[in-house]
Amino acid sequence: MVKSDFLITGLGSVSAAGDSLESSLVSVGAGVRNSGSVSIFSTSLTYPVFEYKGPLDSGTKMEGSRTLALLLKAVEEALFDSGLHETRGLRIGICIGTTVASQLNDLGFYRAYRETGTTSLDPVDLFLKGNPAEFLSHRLGTKGPALTIVNACSSGTDALGVALSWLKSDLCDIAIAGGADELSLIPYAGFSSLGILNPGLCAPFDRDRKGLNLGEGAGVMVIEKRSLALSRGVTPSLFLAGYGLSSDAYHLTAPSPEGIGLKTSIDAALSEAGISPHEISFVNAHGTGTQDNDQVEGKVLSEIFGSDLTFLSTKGYTGHTLGAAGGIEGVFTAAGLKEGWIPASAGFCLQDDNIPISPVKVRTEISGRYALSTSLAFGGNNAAVVIGLEGR
Numbered sequence: 001m002v003k004s005d006f007l008i009t010g011l012g013s014v015s016a017a018g019d020s021l022e023s024s025l026v027s028v029g030a031g032v033r034n035s036g037s038v039s040i041f042s043t044s045l046t047y048p049v050f051e052y053k054g055p056l057d058s059g060t061k062m063e064g065s066r067t068l069a070l071l072l073k074a075v076e077e078a079l080f081d082s083g084l085h086e087t088r089g090l091r092i093g094i095c096i097g098t099t100v101a102s103q104l105n106d107l108g109f110y111r112a113y114r115e116t117g118t119t120s121l122d123p124v125d126l127f128l129k130g131n132p133a134e135f136l137s138h139r140l141g142t143k144g145p146a147l148t149i150v151n152a153c154s155s156g157t158d159a160l161g162v163a164l165s166w167l168k169s170d171l172c173d174i175a176i177a178g179g180a181d182e183l184s185l186i187p188y189a190g191f192s193s194l195g196i197l198n199p200g201l202c203a204p205f206d207r208d209r210k211g212l213n214l215g216e217g218a219g220v221m222v223i224e225k226r227s228l229a230l231s232r233g234v235t236p237s238l239f240l241a242g243y244g245l246s247s248d249a250y251h252l253t254a255p256s257p258e259g260i261g262l263k264t265s266i267d268a269a270l271s272e273a274g275i276s277p278h279e280i281s282f283v284n285a286h287g288t289g290t291q292d293n294d295q296v297e298g299k300v301l302s303e304i305f306g307s308d309l310t311f312l313s314t315k316g317y318t319g320h321t322l323g324a325a326g327g328i329e330g331v332f333t334a335a336g337l338k339e340g341w342i343p344a345s346a347g348f349c350l351q352d353d354n355i356p357i358s359p360v361k362v363r364t365e366i367s368g369r370y371a372l373s374t375s376l377a378f379g380g381n382n383a384a385v386v387i388g389l390e391g392r
Contacts, residue, residue: 006240008237012076013077015321016034017217021081027317032317035319043189047198049319070182070216074218079222093163095145096159098155100184107186132148152378156324157327160326161245163223164240174222179328180324204348212315214320241274241387244270255293259297267304275386284333284373285359286315288320293376298355301374325375326373334387337370337389341365373385
């Protein structure tokens with residue numbers, strides 16, 4: 001039996017699915033899809049989104065970043081779940097994946113300058129304060145490394161993997177890792193230009209899928225060395241077992257048709273975890289609802305895990321949250337293992353003849369010890385994490 005020295009002691013999530021992990025599990029378990037028109041910015045586009053409608057910390061919003069507010073909400077839940085009520089001075093590493101937070105929160109500056117020829121530099125100051133990992137490190141008073149990863153849609157998964165490497169290298173004793181991103185006009189318009197936004201609701205892996213829906217949110221884990229967790233009286237349960245990454249460098253936005261990079265990243269994650277494919281109880285797939293992604297991913301998963309694989313995409317409940325996706329989906333994967341069930345893969349109805357496997361159509365009981373979460377990203381980036389459950 002493989003054991004891990006790096007326990008997941010806290011989980012936190014916020015998205016359109018719910019303002020906490022607990023509320024999210026209730027809604028996804030009931031098949032609720034909280035989609036609608038975007039309300040946080042003006043646009044003539046009408047594609048549905050998965051926007052978070054709940055309250056956010058007003059003090060954080062004064063920093064000028066919705067992403068930071070979403071991140072803080074998820075982190076506070078994860079810290080409470082872990083029992084870490086004091087963080088100042090501890091060797092806590094912070095690794096956060098994002099896309100929007102690190103490049104697009106100065107949109108108002110450019111708009112004002114274009115319209116008037118002059119404008120305040122205040123938005124530039126807000127941009128410099130918009131680094132999620134540095135913000136969180138200052139806020140919590142931690143002493144460990146702090147890194148923000150901007151690696152497109154694999155950013156959140158990559159953050160989990162980097163945090164694991166820090167713990168293994170003794171750069172920190174505890175890590176707070178995951179992803180956070182807000183809905184923004186630029187990616188909304190950009191994905192529309194690519195022709196991959198769905199005018200209805202996304203249907204990952206379905207024969208008639210027409211594209212993705214954008215979303216927003218944050219998903220965060222507290223991961224710590226076993227010795228420290230046990231000294232705090234934590235009962236071991238979940239652990240982060242393995243991580244793999246690869247770039248197939250095939251195309252700027254499309255995955256390699258053979259899924260070479262995805263195969264490599266999954267193989268690496270399984271190898272680090274020290275397990276074989278048959279030990280994976282389910283896969284939380286990237287599953288965007290676009291033609292290329294789902295076909296390539298479905299083919300690769302079938303080749304590695306076989307035709308009877310249990311898998312799903314949770315993007316039917318959250319939308320594609322970009323840099324936050326790997327964090328949110330990692331948290332959902334861990335929760336699925338711990339709770340012993342996964343929800344129906346929202347939107348899936350009809351088998352695609354070009355995809356040899358199909359996701360679960362109903363809430364499904366899980367009894368295995370390991371699960372996998374995958375991410376495919378622009379630029380040919382691929383990442384995967386293996387999460388384990390002790391005592392099974």
